Amino acid sequence: MTHTNEHNSEQSKADARDAVTANGYTKKWWKEAVVYQIYPRSFKDSNADGIGDLRGIASQLDYIQNLGVDVVWLSPMYDSPNADNGYDIRDYRKVMSEFGTMADFDELLEAVKARGMKMILDLVVNHTSDDHFWFVESRKAKDNPYRDYYLWREGKDGKEPNDWVSYFSGSAWKKDDATGEYYLHLFAEKQPDLNWDNQTVREEVYDVMRFWLDKGIDGFRMDVIPFISKDPNFPDFPDDYDGDYGRVYASGAKLHDYVQEMNREVLSKYDVMTVGEAEGVTLAEIPLLVDERRDELNMVFQFDVVKLDRESWRWKSWTLPGLKAIYTRFERGLDKHCWNALFLSNHDNPRVVSRFGDDSPPYRMASAKLLAMMLLTLKGTPFIYQGDELGMTNYPFTNIAEFDDIQVKNAWQAEVLTDQVEADDYIINLRRTSRDHARTPMQWDASDNAGFTLAAKAWLAVNPNYKEINAVQALNDQDSIYNFFKQLIQLRKETPALIYGDYVDLDPQHPTIFVFTRTLEADKYLVLLNFSNDDTTYKLPVNMRIEQLLISNLREQDKPSLFINLKGWEASLYKFNS
Ligand code: TEU
Ligand code: CA
Secondary structure (H helix, E strand, O other): OOHHHHHHHHHHHHHHHOOEOOOOOEOOHHHHOOEEEEOHHHOOOOOOOOOOOHHHHHOOHHHHHHHOOOEEEEOOOEEOOOOOOOOOOOEEEEEOHHHOOHHHHHHHHHHHHHOOOEEEEEEOOOEOOOOOHHHHHHOOOOOOOOHHHEOEEOOEOOEOOOOOEOOOOOEOEEEOOOOOOEEEOOOOOOOOEEOOOOHHHHHHHHHHHHHHHOOOOOEEEEOOHHHOOOOOOOOOOOOOOOOOHHHHHOOOOOHHHHHHHHHHHOHHHOOOEEEEEEOOOOHHHHHHHHOHHHOOOOEEEEOHHHHOOEEOOEEOOOOHHHHHHHHHHHHHHOOOOOOOEEEOOOOOOOOHHHHOOOOOHHHHHHHHHHHHHHHHHOOOEEEEEOOHHHOOOOOOOOOHHHOOOHHHHHHHHHHHOOOOOOHHHHHHHHHHHOHHHHHOOOOOOOOHHHHOOOOOOOOOOOOHHHHOOOHHHHHOOOOOHHHHHHHHHHHHHHOHHHHHOEEEEOOOOOOOEEEEEEEEOOEEEEEEEEOOOOOEEEEOOOOOEEEEEEEEOOOOOOOOOOEEEEOOOOEEEEEEEO
8 A cells, every 4th residue: 555545544543533623733641631741850759858859749649630630740769869950861871879779769659650640740851961871881892792883973073073062062063182183062061972873772761651651650751862963074054054052953854763763662652641852843834743653752841932032041031022933933834744842941940920910019920820821722732831830930040159050050150251241241141041940849728948958958958939929839829820820730631722713813913912812613712811910901802791701810700892901911711612
């Protein structure tokens, strides 16, 4: 049979197995799920060493389950020297000692599943730690059996093999004394890139995946997966290079061969969800990774929302039309065979309420709830980052010594200490862009260290606003951001149109109002978000008949027609018909 026929018969079998929505989506559990990302180091410390751990997570499962999420995603908890807080793995089959033991992991997984939730892990296989056994061997000698697990090259004219740069400053190549050759590291020097052209490496990775999948996990978030295929000739940046090195590193010639092989060899044998971190991938290229007929990944984190208001550590102004345009691009660029992951924050980005809302006391609650409604009513699988359900804010950093992030420290060395950037300029920008904002300890209560640890000090400073912003306060306040998230998650679960419904932005150019519809046959919903402090009167479409206010952060039940007056940071969701 030709590929197409084979596909059709496969597709018809798939259709028979999976119901299809009225507007053409194959129904899947991971399209209907809400995911909660946990950064274990900062979530909860159970043994008073100041560092979060697996037993700490296990102690807070009521809190997570009560929110109503379906899946938890753990950032890496594997054995690591923590050059990049676990994104530098030393042993894929061992739990990081600071986080606990494999028994702790097994108990946590069992407890998560016992509560009807699922767990996905972070698959970091573009690179390992330089302490990984494979690299320790590989660097010993050019003829070492592990040499080709990594990407070694001779220098050129006494310099690095090409002009590529690291995400963490400096060249992407490090000269190794033992053999005089250079190895590639797109991130830290302690994060050497694996050689995916080596079939043995790919098989090692697939074995690691099976090890965790056979324990019963429900899938993976895949760290910079678009980077795994490199041009073995390592040409310099192209002549039209615009400084966006992610675009150059991503989508190499064999990327899809390798992801399809990974799917064939491993993923297809389990009922799992996969989400790729698609740094460097344009919207036009996303279907190549997520079209269900290509058997690669289920969805990706596309980085337009990451790059909207910053270039690396430097903040830049953004507009609401610019943010809204991203979601219209998704609606138009991804057909019914594709799906999207929705995120507004994670462990690499500042706190969402400080970034897209207003974290000053008068507006923090309302704007955090508005952002919750945006995340939970747009189209795609929503990923909530730990603490955003409390409206946790950026940290008031004032000097470089307060930062932990290797990306921050390396750039300080490379750009500030070399007088290329003013120290004040750097710190002022980091106060808006640093990854460390998202890594300050979870704020559980008003006790010392926000109840995160009984140690004298946490591994990273606790935000001083923890007495006002913490989980105990939120759980006891029916109007808290946490409870608003909870209501929205419940509403989303009960409303297929909010999951699968078509998306239309009704006013893309409005400077402060985000107004869109989600419709699935006769079920029609209107979302109104006022991204400003100012009360704003908004004219509704003439043929729109409001039926019922379903949820709002600031408004009582009403049935506006023609005009609606939106309070500052008001977020309201209506059912309508027309
Ligand atoms: O992030 C990849 C990535 O692109 C980020 O480094 C991001 O672009 C940068 O932090 C600026 O925001 C993944 C992980 O999420 C990150 O934590 C790791 O540091 C990185 O890969 C290397 O594993
Ligand atoms: Ca601990």
